[in-house]
Amino acid sequence: MSAGTDPAWRLTRSAVLRDAVGVSIATGAYGISFGAISLAGGLDVWQIMALSLLMFTGGSQFGLVGVVAGGGAPLAGAATAIMLGARNALYGLRLAELLALRGWRRFAAAQLIIDESTAMSIGRDSPRAARWGFYSTGLGVFALWNLGTLIGVVGAAWLADPRALGLDAAAPAAFLALLAPRLRGREAWAIALAAALVALVAVPFVPVGFPVLIAALVGIVAGFLPGRTGPGPATGVDEVVEQIDPPTDGRP
Amino acid sequence: MTLWIGVLVGCLGCYLLKLAGVSVPESVLQRPRVHRISALLPIVLLAALVAVQTFSTGSGLVLDARAAGLAVAGVAVWRRAPFLVVVGLAALTTALVRLALPGS
Numbered sequence: 001m002s003a004g005t006d007p008a009w010r011l012t013r014s015a016v017l018r019d020a021v022g023v024s025i026a027t028g029a030y031g032i033s034f035g036a037i038s039l040a041g042g043l044d045v046w047q048i049m050a051l052s053l054l055m056f057t058g059g060s061q062f063g064l065v066g067v068v069a070g071g072g073a074p075l076a077g078a079a080t081a082i083m084l085g086a087r088n089a090l091y092g093l094r095l096a097e098l099l100a101l102r103g104w105r106r107f108a109a110a111q112l113i114i115d116e117s118t119a120m121s122i123g124r125d126s127p128r129a130a131r132w133g134f135y136s137t138g139l140g141v142f143a144l145w146n147l148g149t150l151i152g153v154v155g156a157a158w159l160a161d162p163r164a165l166g167l168d169a170a171a172p173a174a175f176l177a178l179l180a181p182r183l184r185g186r187e188a189w190a191i192a193l194a195a196a197l198v199a200l201v202a203v204p205f206v207p208v209g210f211p212v213l214i215a216a217l218v219g220i221v222a223g224f225l226p227g228r229t230g231p232g233p234a235t236g237v238d239e240v241v242e243q244i245d246p247p248t249d250g251r252p
Numbered sequence: 253m254t255l256w257i258g259v260l261v262g263c264l265g266c267y268l269l270k271l272a273g274v275s276v277p278e279s280v281l282q283r284p285r286v287h288r289i290s291a292l293l294p295i296v297l298l299a300a301l302v303a304v305q306t307f308s309t310g311s312g313l314v315l316d317a318r319a320a321g322l323a324v325a326g327v328a329v330w331r332r333a334p335f336l337v338v339v340g341l342a343a344l345t346t347a348l349v350r351l352a353l354p355g356s
Contacts, residue, residue: 026335033339047259054263057270059294064262066301071310074258082265084297086290092273101274110271166346169321172305173342176322179298180329191292192299199300203308211308215300216293223289 012129016120020136023116027058028144033174034061035152040167041069045153052149056142057114059178060085063212066171072209080212091118098122098130112138194218317356321346 031052038048043065051061060081067077091113095101098121101109117138124130156167183189195215202211306322307313325342333341350356 030335033336037339043255043259047255050259050263054260055266057266059298060262060266063297063301064258066305068255068258070305070308074255075261076258078258078262078265080297080301081262082269083293085266085269086293088266089269089273090287090290092270092275096274099274106274107271110274111267113270113273164347164350166317166321166343166348166350169306169318169325169346170339170343172302172318172322173325173339174335175298175301175305176325177329177335177338179295179302182295182298188295192295195296195299196303199304200307200313203304203313204311208310211304212297212300215296219292219296220289222296223285223292 009128012125013132016124016129016132017136019120020133020140023120023137024140024144027116027141028148030058031145031148032152032155033170034058034065034145035149035154036156037062037069037152037167037171037174038065038149039153039156041065041171043068045157048149048153049146052146055081055085056111056145057085057088058145059115062171062174062178066175067209067212069168069171070208073207076207076209076213080209083213083216087115088113091115094118094122095134098127099134100127109134109138112142114138114141116141191218191222194222317346317349317353320349 034052035048038051038061039045043051051064055061055064063084064077064081067080068074092110095109095113095118099109112134117134120137121130121134124133179192183192195218198218199211199215202214206214302322306318307315309316321342321344324345325338328338328341
Protein backbone atom coordinates (compact mmCIF):
# COMPACT_ATOMS: atom_id res chain seq x y z
CA MET A 1 0.00 0.00 0.00
CA SER A 2 1.86 3.08 -1.15
CA ALA A 3 1.30 6.42 0.41
CA GLY A 4 -0.12 8.91 -2.07
CA THR A 5 -1.87 6.65 -4.55
CA ASP A 6 -4.27 4.62 -2.45
CA PRO A 7 -7.70 6.04 -3.36
CA ALA A 8 -9.33 4.97 -0.08
CA TRP A 9 -6.64 6.82 1.85
CA ARG A 10 -7.04 9.91 -0.30
CA LEU A 11 -10.75 9.96 0.50
CA THR A 12 -10.05 9.56 4.20
CA ARG A 13 -7.42 12.26 4.09
CA SER A 14 -9.68 14.80 2.43
CA ALA A 15 -12.42 14.03 4.96
CA VAL A 16 -9.93 14.56 7.80
CA LEU A 17 -8.74 17.85 6.30
CA ARG A 18 -12.31 19.06 5.74
CA ASP A 19 -13.09 18.43 9.40
CA ALA A 20 -9.94 20.27 10.40
CA VAL A 21 -10.88 23.35 8.35
CA GLY A 22 -14.39 23.43 9.82
CA VAL A 23 -13.18 23.10 13.39
CA SER A 24 -10.45 25.69 12.84
CA ILE A 25 -12.87 28.29 11.47
CA ALA A 26 -15.32 27.74 14.33
CA THR A 27 -12.53 28.01 16.89
CA GLY A 28 -11.11 31.10 15.21
CA ALA A 29 -14.49 32.81 15.59
CA TYR A 30 -14.38 31.90 19.26
CA GLY A 31 -10.89 33.43 19.42
CA ILE A 32 -12.47 36.76 18.44
CA SER A 33 -14.54 36.72 21.61
CA PHE A 34 -11.47 35.75 23.64
CA GLY A 35 -9.59 38.79 22.31
CA ALA A 36 -12.49 41.16 22.97
CA ILE A 37 -13.24 39.82 26.46
CA SER A 38 -9.57 39.90 27.46
CA LEU A 39 -9.13 43.51 26.42
CA ALA A 40 -12.27 44.43 28.37
CA GLY A 41 -10.75 42.51 31.29
CA GLY A 42 -7.75 44.80 31.45
CA LEU A 43 -4.98 42.84 29.69
CA ASP A 44 -2.92 44.55 27.01
CA VAL A 45 -2.57 43.33 23.46
CA TRP A 46 0.84 41.69 24.08
CA GLN A 47 -0.38 39.79 27.12
CA ILE A 48 -3.44 38.61 25.24
CA MET A 49 -1.38 37.46 22.26
CA ALA A 50 1.12 35.76 24.59
CA LEU A 51 -1.76 33.75 26.03
CA SER A 52 -3.07 32.66 22.64
CA LEU A 53 0.40 31.83 21.28
CA LEU A 54 2.02 30.30 24.36
CA MET A 55 -0.81 28.98 26.53
CA PHE A 56 -2.96 27.97 23.56
CA THR A 57 -5.75 26.20 25.40
CA GLY A 58 -8.98 28.16 25.36
CA GLY A 59 -10.56 27.22 28.69
CA SER A 60 -7.37 28.05 30.59
CA GLN A 61 -6.97 31.36 28.79
CA PHE A 62 -10.52 32.39 29.63
CA GLY A 63 -9.93 31.20 33.20
CA LEU A 64 -6.86 33.37 33.72
CA VAL A 65 -8.52 36.40 32.16
CA GLY A 66 -11.66 35.83 34.24
CA VAL A 67 -9.77 35.87 37.53
CA VAL A 68 -7.59 38.85 36.58
CA ALA A 69 -10.54 40.83 35.19
CA GLY A 70 -12.32 40.55 38.53
CA GLY A 71 -9.28 42.10 40.22
CA GLY A 72 -7.75 38.80 41.31
CA ALA A 73 -4.06 38.12 41.84
CA PRO A 74 -2.34 37.19 38.56
CA LEU A 75 -0.86 34.08 40.16
CA ALA A 76 -4.34 32.95 41.27
CA GLY A 77 -5.31 33.40 37.62
CA ALA A 78 -2.32 31.31 36.57
CA ALA A 79 -3.25 28.57 39.05
CA THR A 80 -6.82 28.50 37.72
CA ALA A 81 -5.50 28.27 34.15
CA ILE A 82 -3.12 25.45 35.02
CA MET A 83 -5.84 23.41 36.72
CA LEU A 84 -8.15 23.93 33.78
CA GLY A 85 -5.34 22.69 31.52
CA ALA A 86 -4.78 19.48 33.47
CA ARG A 87 -6.94 17.55 31.03
CA ASN A 88 -4.41 18.21 28.27
CA ALA A 89 -1.98 15.93 30.12
CA LEU A 90 -4.50 13.10 29.84
CA TYR A 91 -4.99 13.83 26.17
CA GLY A 92 -1.22 13.61 25.76
CA LEU A 93 -1.20 10.15 27.28
CA ARG A 94 -3.61 8.92 24.63
CA LEU A 95 -1.84 10.75 21.84
CA ALA A 96 1.74 9.77 22.66
CA GLU A 97 1.37 6.28 21.32
CA LEU A 98 -0.89 7.28 18.45
CA LEU A 99 1.47 9.95 17.15
CA ALA A 100 4.69 8.00 17.82
CA LEU A 101 6.44 11.16 19.00
CA ARG A 102 10.22 11.11 19.26
CA GLY A 103 12.96 13.64 19.92
CA TRP A 104 12.31 17.34 19.33
CA ARG A 105 8.98 16.70 17.66
CA ARG A 106 7.55 15.81 21.01
CA PHE A 107 8.21 19.36 22.27
CA ALA A 108 6.54 20.94 19.25
CA ALA A 109 3.59 18.55 19.04
CA ALA A 110 2.87 18.98 22.77
CA GLN A 111 1.88 22.61 22.22
CA LEU A 112 -0.83 21.51 19.76
CA ILE A 113 -2.55 19.25 22.31
CA ILE A 114 -5.98 20.80 22.93
CA ASP A 115 -9.59 19.60 23.02
CA GLU A 116 -10.10 20.00 19.27
CA SER A 117 -6.92 18.34 17.99
CA THR A 118 -7.43 15.42 20.38
CA ALA A 119 -11.06 14.95 19.41
CA MET A 120 -10.14 15.01 15.71
CA SER A 121 -7.43 12.43 16.30
CA ILE A 122 -8.47 9.73 18.74
CA GLY A 123 -11.70 8.85 16.94
CA ARG A 124 -10.01 7.90 13.64
CA ASP A 125 -9.87 4.41 12.20
CA SER A 126 -6.15 4.24 11.53
CA PRO A 127 -3.06 5.69 13.24
CA ARG A 128 -2.22 7.48 10.02
CA ALA A 129 -5.61 9.22 9.87
CA ALA A 130 -5.20 10.00 13.57
CA ARG A 131 -1.87 11.73 12.89
CA TRP A 132 -3.32 13.74 10.03
CA GLY A 133 -6.31 14.67 12.17
CA PHE A 134 -4.07 15.82 15.01
CA TYR A 135 -1.64 17.92 13.00
CA SER A 136 -4.12 19.44 10.54
CA THR A 137 -6.56 20.40 13.30
CA GLY A 138 -3.83 21.48 15.71
CA LEU A 139 -2.04 23.72 13.20
CA GLY A 140 -5.29 25.05 11.68
CA VAL A 141 -6.75 25.95 15.06
CA PHE A 142 -3.42 27.47 16.17
CA ALA A 143 -3.37 29.77 13.14
CA LEU A 144 -7.01 30.85 13.25
CA TRP A 145 -7.25 31.03 17.05
CA ASN A 146 -4.39 33.52 17.10
CA LEU A 147 -5.75 35.44 14.12
CA GLY A 148 -9.19 35.53 15.77
CA THR A 149 -7.67 36.76 19.03
CA LEU A 150 -5.94 39.62 17.24
CA ILE A 151 -9.11 40.57 15.38
CA GLY A 152 -11.03 40.55 18.67
CA VAL A 153 -8.46 42.77 20.39
CA VAL A 154 -8.34 45.26 17.53
CA GLY A 155 -12.14 45.26 17.24
CA ALA A 156 -12.71 45.74 20.96
CA ALA A 157 -10.11 48.51 21.15
CA TRP A 158 -12.60 50.67 19.23
CA LEU A 159 -15.26 50.23 21.88
CA ALA A 160 -15.51 52.94 24.50
CA ASP A 161 -17.15 51.32 27.54
CA PRO A 162 -17.17 47.51 27.70
CA ARG A 163 -19.73 47.50 30.53
CA ALA A 164 -22.25 49.53 28.52
CA LEU A 165 -22.03 46.83 25.88
CA GLY A 166 -22.51 44.06 28.43
CA LEU A 167 -19.08 42.60 27.72
CA ASP A 168 -18.63 41.77 31.43
CA ALA A 169 -21.44 39.23 31.01
CA ALA A 170 -19.80 37.74 27.93
CA ALA A 171 -17.13 35.92 29.95
CA PRO A 172 -19.48 34.00 32.27
CA ALA A 173 -21.63 33.17 29.24
CA ALA A 174 -18.52 31.78 27.55
CA PHE A 175 -17.78 29.65 30.62
CA LEU A 176 -21.35 28.40 30.63
CA ALA A 177 -21.03 27.36 26.98
CA LEU A 178 -17.80 25.50 27.81
CA LEU A 179 -19.39 23.86 30.86
CA ALA A 180 -22.66 22.74 29.27
CA PRO A 181 -21.35 19.78 27.24
CA ARG A 182 -19.78 18.37 30.42
CA LEU A 183 -23.04 18.51 32.37
CA ARG A 184 -24.33 15.10 31.47
CA GLY A 185 -25.97 13.22 34.29
CA ARG A 186 -27.27 14.25 37.68
CA GLU A 187 -23.90 13.84 39.40
CA ALA A 188 -22.21 16.33 37.10
CA TRP A 189 -24.96 18.86 37.80
CA ALA A 190 -24.68 18.31 41.54
CA ILE A 191 -20.91 18.73 41.50
CA ALA A 192 -21.16 21.87 39.36
CA LEU A 193 -23.81 23.43 41.61
CA ALA A 194 -21.83 22.57 44.73
CA ALA A 195 -18.74 24.21 43.24
CA ALA A 196 -20.69 27.33 42.27
CA LEU A 197 -22.14 27.61 45.78
CA VAL A 198 -18.82 27.08 47.51
CA ALA A 199 -17.24 29.77 45.34
CA LEU A 200 -20.01 32.29 46.06
CA VAL A 201 -19.94 31.62 49.79
CA ALA A 202 -16.18 32.22 49.75
CA VAL A 203 -16.40 35.53 47.86
CA PRO A 204 -16.76 37.89 50.87
CA PHE A 205 -14.07 36.14 52.91
CA VAL A 206 -11.05 35.52 50.67
CA PRO A 207 -9.10 37.62 48.14
CA VAL A 208 -10.45 37.90 44.61
CA GLY A 209 -9.48 34.89 42.51
CA PHE A 210 -9.37 32.46 45.41
CA PRO A 211 -13.08 31.47 45.49
CA VAL A 212 -12.50 29.63 42.22
CA LEU A 213 -9.48 27.81 43.61
CA ILE A 214 -11.43 26.85 46.73
CA ALA A 215 -14.17 25.48 44.50
CA ALA A 216 -11.53 23.24 42.90
CA LEU A 217 -11.45 21.37 46.21
CA VAL A 218 -15.01 20.22 45.49
CA GLY A 219 -13.70 18.42 42.43
CA ILE A 220 -10.83 16.88 44.34
CA VAL A 221 -13.12 15.72 47.15
CA ALA A 222 -15.62 14.32 44.65
CA GLY A 223 -12.77 12.52 42.92
CA PHE A 224 -11.88 10.77 46.15
CA LEU A 225 -15.44 9.79 47.09
CA PRO A 226 -15.78 6.49 45.20
CA GLY A 227 -12.51 5.22 46.70
CA ARG A 228 -14.08 5.35 50.14
CA THR A 229 -16.98 3.11 49.20
CA GLY A 230 -14.62 0.52 47.77
CA PRO A 231 -15.02 -1.41 44.53
CA GLY A 232 -18.51 -1.84 43.19
CA PRO A 233 -20.70 -0.98 40.25
CA ALA A 234 -19.72 2.23 38.50
CA THR A 235 -22.03 4.87 39.85
CA GLY A 236 -22.01 8.54 40.58
CA VAL A 237 -18.73 10.21 39.88
CA ASP A 238 -17.44 7.29 37.84
CA GLU A 239 -20.33 7.66 35.47
CA VAL A 240 -19.67 11.34 35.11
CA VAL A 241 -16.05 10.71 34.27
CA GLU A 242 -16.95 8.01 31.76
CA GLN A 243 -19.32 10.39 30.04
CA ILE A 244 -16.90 13.27 29.94
CA ASP A 245 -13.90 11.25 29.08
CA PRO A 246 -14.87 7.89 27.65
CA PRO A 247 -12.11 5.28 27.55
CA THR A 248 -10.67 4.51 24.12
CA ASP A 249 -10.90 0.74 24.75
CA GLY A 250 -7.25 0.30 23.92
CA ARG A 251 -7.54 1.09 20.27
CA PRO A 252 -4.37 2.43 18.68
CA MET B 253 4.41 43.67 35.66
CA THR B 254 2.89 41.15 38.09
CA LEU B 255 0.22 40.56 35.45
CA TRP B 256 2.97 39.50 33.06
CA ILE B 257 4.31 37.08 35.67
CA GLY B 258 0.84 35.53 36.01
CA VAL B 259 0.51 35.26 32.23
CA LEU B 260 3.92 33.63 31.78
CA VAL B 261 3.62 31.28 34.77
CA GLY B 262 0.21 30.20 33.46
CA CYS B 263 1.62 29.64 29.96
CA LEU B 264 4.57 27.65 31.27
CA GLY B 265 2.38 25.52 33.53
CA CYS B 266 -0.07 24.73 30.76
CA TYR B 267 2.74 23.81 28.37
CA LEU B 268 4.43 21.57 30.92
CA LEU B 269 1.14 19.73 31.47
CA LYS B 270 0.83 19.11 27.74
CA LEU B 271 4.43 17.94 27.60
CA ALA B 272 3.99 15.73 30.66
CA GLY B 273 1.18 13.86 28.95
CA VAL B 274 3.37 12.78 26.06
CA SER B 275 6.44 12.24 28.23
CA VAL B 276 5.62 10.49 31.49
CA PRO B 277 5.09 6.77 31.81
CA GLU B 278 1.44 5.94 31.36
CA SER B 279 1.10 4.41 34.81
CA VAL B 280 1.45 7.78 36.56
CA LEU B 281 -1.43 9.62 34.97
CA GLN B 282 -3.48 6.54 34.28
CA ARG B 283 -4.24 5.98 37.95
CA PRO B 284 -8.03 6.05 38.24
CA ARG B 285 -8.04 8.76 40.90
CA VAL B 286 -5.82 11.14 38.96
CA HIS B 287 -7.92 10.48 35.91
CA ARG B 288 -11.15 11.13 37.75
CA ILE B 289 -10.01 14.35 39.38
CA SER B 290 -8.64 15.83 36.19
CA ALA B 291 -11.95 15.10 34.47
CA LEU B 292 -13.87 16.75 37.29
CA LEU B 293 -11.68 19.85 37.59
CA PRO B 294 -13.04 21.55 34.46
CA ILE B 295 -16.60 21.09 35.75
CA VAL B 296 -15.98 22.63 39.16
CA LEU B 297 -13.73 25.41 37.91
CA LEU B 298 -16.05 26.47 35.11
CA ALA B 299 -19.11 26.33 37.36
CA ALA B 300 -17.30 28.44 39.97
CA LEU B 301 -16.19 30.95 37.34
CA VAL B 302 -19.73 31.29 36.00
CA ALA B 303 -21.07 31.94 39.51
CA VAL B 304 -18.33 34.31 40.65
CA GLN B 305 -18.26 36.38 37.48
CA THR B 306 -22.02 36.74 37.37
CA PHE B 307 -22.87 37.31 41.01
CA SER B 308 -19.89 39.13 42.50
CA THR B 309 -17.92 42.33 42.16
CA GLY B 310 -14.64 42.37 44.02
CA SER B 311 -15.40 40.97 47.46
CA GLY B 312 -19.16 41.55 47.41
CA LEU B 313 -22.04 39.45 46.17
CA VAL B 314 -24.29 41.37 43.79
CA LEU B 315 -27.33 40.75 41.64
CA ASP B 316 -27.20 43.00 38.61
CA ALA B 317 -27.77 43.04 34.85
CA ARG B 318 -25.24 40.24 34.32
CA ALA B 319 -27.69 37.76 35.86
CA ALA B 320 -30.18 38.53 33.08
CA GLY B 321 -27.41 38.05 30.52
CA LEU B 322 -26.47 34.71 32.03
CA ALA B 323 -30.11 33.55 32.10
CA VAL B 324 -30.45 34.27 28.39
CA ALA B 325 -27.11 32.55 27.76
CA GLY B 326 -28.44 29.52 29.64
CA VAL B 327 -31.45 29.32 27.36
CA ALA B 328 -29.22 29.73 24.31
CA VAL B 329 -26.92 26.93 25.49
CA TRP B 330 -29.91 24.73 26.18
CA ARG B 331 -31.19 25.42 22.64
CA ARG B 332 -27.72 24.42 21.38
CA ALA B 333 -26.94 27.82 19.94
CA PRO B 334 -23.39 28.31 18.59
CA PHE B 335 -20.76 29.68 20.98
CA LEU B 336 -20.68 33.18 19.52
CA VAL B 337 -24.47 33.45 19.65
CA VAL B 338 -24.44 32.48 23.34
CA VAL B 339 -21.78 35.06 24.16
CA GLY B 340 -23.37 37.75 21.98
CA LEU B 341 -26.85 37.28 23.44
CA ALA B 342 -25.49 37.49 26.99
CA ALA B 343 -23.73 40.78 26.22
CA LEU B 344 -26.72 42.21 24.36
CA THR B 345 -29.17 41.30 27.13
CA THR B 346 -26.92 42.77 29.80
CA ALA B 347 -26.47 45.97 27.80
CA LEU B 348 -30.22 46.33 27.26
CA VAL B 349 -31.02 45.76 30.94
CA ARG B 350 -28.44 48.41 31.89
CA LEU B 351 -30.03 50.79 29.40
CA ALA B 352 -33.47 50.19 30.95
CA LEU B 353 -32.24 50.18 34.56
CA PRO B 354 -29.23 52.49 34.86
CA GLY B 355 -26.85 51.43 37.61
CA SER B 356 -27.65 47.73 37.35
